[in-house]
Amino acid sequence: MRHLPLYFAVLGSSFRRYSTYRLATAAGVFTNTVFGFIVAYTYIALWSQRPELGGYDQAQALTFVWLGQALLAATALMGGGAQEELEARIRTGDVAVDLYRPVDLQAWWLAADLGRAAFQLLGRGIVPMLVGAFAFQLALPTAPLTWAVFAVSVLLAVVVGYALRYLLALTTFWLMDAAGLSTVGVLLSIFFSGMLLPLTVFPGTFGEVVRQLPWAAMLQVPADVLLEERAGAGSLARALGFQAGWALVLLAAGRALQSVATRKVVVQGG
Amino acid sequence: MVERIWWGTRAYCLIVGMWVRATLTYRTSFLMMAVGNLVTTLLDFAAIAIMFMHVDELGGFSLAEVAFLYGTSCTAFGLADLLLGSLSSIGSRVRDGTVDTLLVRPVPVLVQAAADRFALRRIGRMLQGLLLLGWALSGLDIDWTPVNVLLVPVMLLSGAAIFAAVYVLGGAFQFWAQDAAEVQSAFTYGGTTLLQYPPTIFAEDLLRGVTFVVPLAFVNWLPALRVLGRDDPLGLPGWVDFASPAVAVACCAVAGLAWRAGLRGYQSTGS
Numbered sequence: 001m002r003h004l005p006l007y008f009a010v011l012g013s014s015f016r017r018y019s020t021y022r023l024a025t026a027a028g029v030f031t032n033t034v035f036g037f038i039v040a041y042t043y044i045a046l047w048s049q050r051p052e053l054g055g056y057d058q059a060q061a062l063t064f065v066w067l068g069q070a071l072l073a074a075t076a077l078m079g080g081g082a083q084e085e086l087e088a089r090i091r092t093g094d095v096a097v098d099l100y101r102p103v104d105l106q107a108w109w110l111a112a113d114l115g116r117a118a119f120q121l122l123g124r125g126i127v128p129m130l131v132g133a134f135a136f137q138l139a140l141p142t143a144p145l146t147w148a149v150f151a152v153s154v155l156l157a158v159v160v161g162y163a164l165r166y167l168l169a170l171t172t173f174w175l176m177d178a179a180g181l182s183t184v185g186v187l188l189s190i191f192f193s194g195m196l197l198p199l200t201v202f203p204g205t206f207g208e209v210v211r212q213l214p215w216a217a218m219l220q221v222p223a224d225v226l227l228e229e230r231a232g233a234g235s236l237a238r239a240l241g242f243q244a245g246w247a248l249v250l251l252a253a254g255r256a257l258q259s260v261a262t263r264k265v266v267v268q269g270g
Numbered sequence: 271m272v273e274r275i276w277w278g279t280r281a282y283c284l285i286v287g288m289w290v291r292a293t294l295t296y297r298t299s300f301l302m303m304a305v306g307n308l309v310t311t312l313l314d315f316a317a318i319a320i321m322f323m324h325v326d327e328l329g330g331f332s333l334a335e336v337a338f339l340y341g342t343s344c345t346a347f348g349l350a351d352l353l354l355g356s357l358s359s360i361g362s363r364v365r366d367g368t369v370d371t372l373l374v375r376p377v378p379v380l381v382q383a384a385a386d387r388f389a390l391r392r393i394g395r396m397l398q399g400l401l402l403l404g405w406a407l408s409g410l411d412i413d414w415t416p417v418n419v420l421l422v423p424v425m426l427l428s429g430a431a432i433f434a435a436v437y438v439l440g441g442a443f444q445f446w447a448q449d450a451a452e453v454q455s456a457f458t459y460g461g462t463t464l465l466q467y468p469p470t471i472f473a474e475d476l477l478r479g480v481t482f483v484v485p486l487a488f489v490n491w492l493p494a495l496r497v498l499g500r501d502d503p504l505g506l507p508g509w510v511d512f513a514s515p516a517v518a519v520a521c522c523a524v525a526g527l528a529w530r531a532g533l534r535g536y537q538s539t540g541s
Contacts, residue, residue: 021449022449023447023448023449023450024449024450024451024452026450027447027449027450027451027452027453028452030452030453030456031452031453031455031456031460034456034460035456035460035463037476038460038463038464038467038472039463041467041471041472041473041476042321042328042467042471044471045328045329045467045471046321046324046325046328049324049325050324050325053324175296175299176296177296177299179389179391180299180300180302180303180304180306180307180391181303181306183303183307183310183391184303184306184307184310187307187310187311187313187314188310188313190313190314191310191313191314191316191317196313196314196317197317197320197321201320201321201324202320203320203323
């Protein structure tokens with residue numbers, strides 16, 4: 001990690017870059033808010049019949065909705081960010097230049113993606129959350145420790161999301177057009193992260209399995225931390241450990257796939 | 271006028287045909303993606319099915335009735351998305367000035383923008399909608415009067431036309447606000463999500479908004495409630511259930527005018 005200052009510079013410029021897309025940010029906030037309202041009403045219909053469904057009361061369920069909308073852009077559940085740009089560079093062959101550089105490809109894009117996520121967490125997360133809190137009764141925690149652990153959990157959620165999208169982006173080396181696979185990736189992450197319905201509501205063994213998949217680390221786990229469903233040092237450590245574990249496994253898989261790709265595949269135009 | 275529409279449609283088909291041929295060059299990849307897309311879009315409905323594992327009805331509607339709403343909404347949106355989905359990326363063309371290329375070709379810009387990078391894989395959403403619609407119809411006990419029989423296809427086509435108008439309006443909006451493509455998603459993806467659920471669960475102000483301001487309620491809610499033999503929560507007069515085609519025509523006219531205004535306001539990117 002002798003290039004650490006460099007990666008921080010990349011992170012900072014990526015943050016600044018996204019902060020210049022003001023209109024796009026406003027548009028995203030508007031869309032997140034509209035979706036927040038739609039989903040909130042469906043959850044009210046569900047929870048008014050089954051209070052305590054999935055271990056949440058109605059206020060917690062609604063907090064889950066608005067948290068999902070607030071984190072949607074930051075964790076890039078809908079794809080985009082580093083994935084889109086790396087795919088374009090692989091498709092055009094520009095990635096050859098990236099591979100020449102004396103920096104690590106995966107770490108470079110991770111830094112860029114963290115910068116993007118940091119901006120989108122602030123720019124696209126705060127307003128929908130505030131609107132949700134004004135329009136509905138939410139269950140937000142008051143303990144500073146909860147918020148601190150939540151912050152770490154969100155960071156890990158972003159890293160897991162990046163690691164998954166990096167893997168998807170690398171498939172462009174073979175597929176040339178990863179658009180179809182990206183769509184599948186988005187639909188999978190929307191469903192298995194808990195964005196459509198909290199994973200605690202999923203029934204039986206299916207629910208058990210789904211809660212152990214990497215996508216759970218992207219929304220379900222941070223939500224449970226914020227809703228104080230994960231309380232106590234042991235439970236919180238397990239939550240963060242689960243996320244960190246998946247982050248490491250997926251980042252390692254990304255490195256493995258990258259070395260296969262760069263060894264065996266002929267770069268476009270090269 | 272008729273000749274122009276004929277030429278526009280023909281040109282659209284030619285450009286789409288070109289992109290389909292390009293897609294099918296990688297046949298295995300395309301088939302994998304199409305199947306993958308169909309299976310994964312079904313996950314969207316799976317979430318609703320999981321809800322119904324915990325409750326018998328949502329807002330007074332059974333699973334089959336919600337599936338009917340879901341199927342009609344998804345089919346209408348899927349058709350519009352398949353045909354015009356590419357319009358949502360016109361903003362990036364405005365930004366980098368490549369609309370110039372479209373302007374010098376002897377084909378309407380709307381046709382070129384809509385057919386650009388036509389993605390056949392988007393057919394998955396429509397297929398999923400039809401699949402669920404079929405399933406819902408087999409499970410529902412509907413009084414199949416001639417009116418109801420006719421109302422279903424009319425609803426799907428006018429619904430697709432209303433969503434198409436939303437796409438064109440959104441495209442026109444991007445001539446002014448190139449980066450604001452995501453606002454469109456609130457009405458397209460947000461709209462189809464809203465219409466998948468029974469109107470009874472939403473606040474009345476929201477229902478009024480999607481009836482009178484952005485007339486999405488005419489896509490499926492109003493005609494579907496008639497087919498299902500239910501009253502609409504706003505208590506509108508009965509004839510509005512049949513107003514979808516007229517609303518669709520009006521929406522398309524407004525969208526067409528907005529598109530012209532947008533295109534006329536287009537300024538290229540300088541030297």
